[in-house]
Each structure stands twice: as C-alpha cells, then as structure tokens.
Amino acid sequence: MTGYVLRRCGQAVVVVLGVTLVTFLMLHALPGNLARSIIGPRATPQQIATFDKQYGLSSPLWYQYWTFLDQLVHGNLGFSFHLSRPVTSLLAAELPRDLILGGLALILSLAIAIPVGVVQAVNRNRLGDYVGTGVGFVLYSMPVYALAIVLVQLFAITFHVFPAQAPQSSSTIGLLEHPSGLVLPVATLTLVTYAQFSRYMRSAAIETLAQDYIRTAQATGLPERLVLWRHLLRNSLISVVTLIGVSIPVIITGTLIVEQVFNFSGAGLEYYNAALTNDYPVMLGVTVVVGVVTVLGNLVADIGYALLDPRIRY
C-alpha cells in the first residue's frame, strides 16, 4: 500500500513536470519575438531588454526551462502586461469563485447521480431505466453551451424565474449574496457532470448487485429495502471517488464554457478573454494551474480508491 502510494506520487510528479514542459514549449511556440508578443506591439526596446534579461532568453533552452520552473515553484506565473497585474494575483482572486461554481456542481451532480444510478440498476431494463438512460444520453451528446442555451431559454426568457447572467459582483462574497444568478450556471455545469456520471453509476451499481454479498444479504431474508440501503448504496459510494477523478477535466472545461455563456467572472472567463486579447501569460498561467489541478485530482482519487476498497491490493 505504502509502496503504491509512493509510486503513484512519483508518477504524479513526473506528469506535473511534463505539464510544465508543455506549457514552456507553448510559450516558445509563439511566433516572432517572445518579448514583443507578450508585452504587446508597443513594447519599448528597454522593456524588451529587461524582459529578455529577466527570462534569461539568451541562455540555452534547458536553462530557460529551469528558470521557468524556479519561477513557478515560487508562485510566479508571469505578468500580464495587458491587465498590468501579476497572473498569480489574478488567479488568486478568480479561483475561489471557480471553486464555488465547480464545487456546487460536483456535489449536486453526485447527489443526483448516485441515487438515480442505484434506482436504475435495481429496475434495469424497465421503462424508468430506459428513460433515465435516454436523458443521460441526450445530455451527454449536447455541447455545454447548448445546455446553457436551453436552460436560459426556459428559465430566463420564457419564464422569468432566474437571471440569464451570473452575479456581476467582483468579490467572492458578492457571488453568494445573489444566489439566484448562480442557479443557471450551476445547473448547467451540474447537468454536464451528471451526464458523465450517470452511465458510470448505473453500470457500477449493476456490478455491485451481482456480488455475492448482496445475494447473501437477500438470502438471509433481509428486506429488499435494507439490502439496498445498507449494502448496495453504501458500496456504490466507493465509486464516488472514481467519479470525482473522472469529472475533473469535464468540470474544468465546462467551467470555461459556462463562464463564457453566463459572463461569470472566473479563471475560465479570464482564459477566454486573454485569448481574445492575445494575453499569453494569463493563458499559460491558467493552463499550468488547470493541468496541475487535474493531476492532483486524479492522484487523490486513485489513492482514495485504494484506501476505501480493501479488495484492491497493489
């Protein structure tokens, strides 16, 4: 077990290094003069010289990568000349809002997917199951923005229940002060995540149902209800860990699109706006953070799974 955790952590470190290498290479794939493309077309020769010196652009590439890593480790993600602001401080302001959006969606989709999956597994191949599978299928096949559009049409345009725009307050607290504006963005992201979960949850529950201990529990004469709650549902909860691991890239990509559609200020929208203005330091900063979060999330999910399920031995 300890060996597994250590090996798994070692792998994660290697992959994080890989992610930083890719980002570093993306930076160098920029056309033309690096300093000019980052600072902007109106960069003075003086600024360019300072930039080149700061990033050690005259030294060999491996040394530049080393400097880049050194900066990252010290929490320096670069400086956005477009916003006149360090990328780190920008992300520090935006990430809590992403956490609220993504966290709410994750909790809600788990709360829906687990019971629905269990009910579908118990009633499999009956009408209810088919309806559930069908709904999951359509949700899974919809682009995120299409879901958002349908929700906006229904709840904001046809029936004026919720606003079509996220709260525009710049503080994190302000976000929570206008919860009605949060409903549609969170609902969109929840449905997107649920679509990923629903198929997985159903088959996981069907697999659990086929286990010997379920049959034994039924054979001892336990009421079906107790078998469901005490054995099936509890054991299905183990797959939550896996689900969270699977959902991270989905939630991150979904967040970018939801933020764009609902004008929800967060790291995703910053990335989008940075792309429109060619603000590369912001784009690369967000990419590094997103990559590291994904790697860490998967690491935690894998280790959590190994801890929770004693049948798994490495």
Place this chain on the structure above:
Amino acid sequence: MTGPAALPLSGGPGTGSVGTTSTDADQPGVGNSAVRLILRTFVENKLAIIGAAVIVLITAFCFIGPQVYHTDQVDPNLLSTNLGPRGSYLLGTDNNGFDILGRLMIGGQSSIEVGFAVAAIATVVGILYGAISGFFGKAVDVVLMRVVDVAFSIPLVFLFIFASRIFQPTLGLLIVLLGLVSWLVPARLVRGETLALKVREYVQAVRTMGGGSARIIFRHLIPNTMGTIVVTATFQVANAVLILATLQYLGFGLPPSEPTWGSMIANGITYLQDGYWWEVYPALVLIVLTVVAFNFIGDALQDSFQVRLRQR
C-alpha cells in the same frame, strides 16, 4: 490487472485493463468476423439502424442539399435580415440576411468531414502508439504512457484555443490538430489489450517460429483488438463533432467566412431574447442529432463486441 506502475491517471484503478475482446476473436482471420459482427449489430439493433439512418440523412442534407436548394451564402442581403420562416426562406434568415436552411447545409459539411477524418487519424495513431507501448512494455511503456498522462492533464479546449492564437485555423489544420490530440483514448485502450494479448500462447508460438516484433504487432495483436478499435473510433467521431462545435461556438474554429453550426449558434444567441428561435435551434438540434447518432452506433457496437470502455 496490468501492474501498478502502468496504471493510467484518470478513471481510477482497474482502468489498466479497460477492454476485453470477445472470446471467439482469438484466431487469425478475425478481420472477417469483425466485419460480420458489425453487420449483425446493425441488423439486430434498432438504435444502431436509427443512428446510421440519421447520419446518412444528415450527410445527404449537407452535401447533396446545396445542389437542390440554391442559396447565396457569400454576399449578405441586408434587405432581408432576421426574417422568420416563410415561403421564400423556409427556415428564415439571420442577421446578415443569409438563408438559414442553406447555411445549415454548408455549415454541417465541416462537422462531418472533421468528425470522420479526426476519427481516422486518432484511431491509426492510437493503435500504433498503444500497441507499441503495450508490446515492448517496461521502460518504453512507462515513458509512452507518461506522455499520454501529460496530454490528458491539459483539457483539449484550452490547448485548442491557444493553438488558434498561433495558427490561422483552416479545415485541414483543425483536422490534424484534433487528430493529434484525440488518439489518447484509443492508445490507452489498445495498450491495455495488447498487454493482455501478448502473453497468449499463439503470440509465443509466432515468436518461436521466428516471427519478428513487427509481424506480431501488425498480424496478431492489432487484428485482435479490432473490437475495441471499432468502438472507440465511433465514439471518436462523436467527440470530434462535439469539440469542434464548442470551438466554433467560442469563435476559435474556422474563420468567420466559413459558416459552421457552432458559429451559427454563437451568432444567433444575441437574438434569442428577441424570439428569433430559427437562428439558434435548428443548428443546435443538428449538432445533438449527429452526436447522438454516432453514440447510438458506438453503444450498439460496444454491446456486440462486448467491449467495456470505462472512459471515453
């Protein structure tokens, strides 16, 4: 199980051996039975037939439609903007006066072309990569799979938006770029199967008879992963259409001169408040129909090949 050092990053433990081909697919000459199995799937599975019919209809709509229904999609007609559906414009016009029905036909062409082309590239690259990684194992496998892990850790949409800032996207470039990042899933799956297949007796027999690595990989390992390959390739088309639709919507797909379903939605969403539903929903329905259709086929094939895909 494939051994701890080789566990993929996402999907949790157990995904190292994601796929198992059906048992009768172990002799050479599997190519034939795979084709038969695919045909049987279509005959027996109603959803697969519906899926295939939808795809044929949409393809005909996009490629034959413009021959029958002539519209001007180049010059804006500012005298007839935002018109609702009527006799002369069956699905109305957009804010530039372009006929929506005609634009849907042109706009769908890129989705379908990209979908198929990307699936082809992703499958070929994925098969080779996965088979090599699984067959040679050890250090080769560790290095190749870490590369896959890294690529999996950076969400596609982020990479694509960045790439679109460096290159001016064209149809060919989009296909190549999407293909280059879509091979990850097939690669992982094929690798998992190769790991399981390479210890089989017939592989050892080939080796004893003097068969080289290339022969084993191309003649024995890859044909036996056909089931997984066909299934993932189908899902790859659906995924490519979805990613493309997202990029187009965000404005990082093809240049504005080339209409696409995604860009039509992005364009029409401004007028949703005004009730101009025809500028948004027809394109939206077509995207969802296309993706659902490919997913139907993929699901049916998955059932008949008895392939288990934990992650797509």
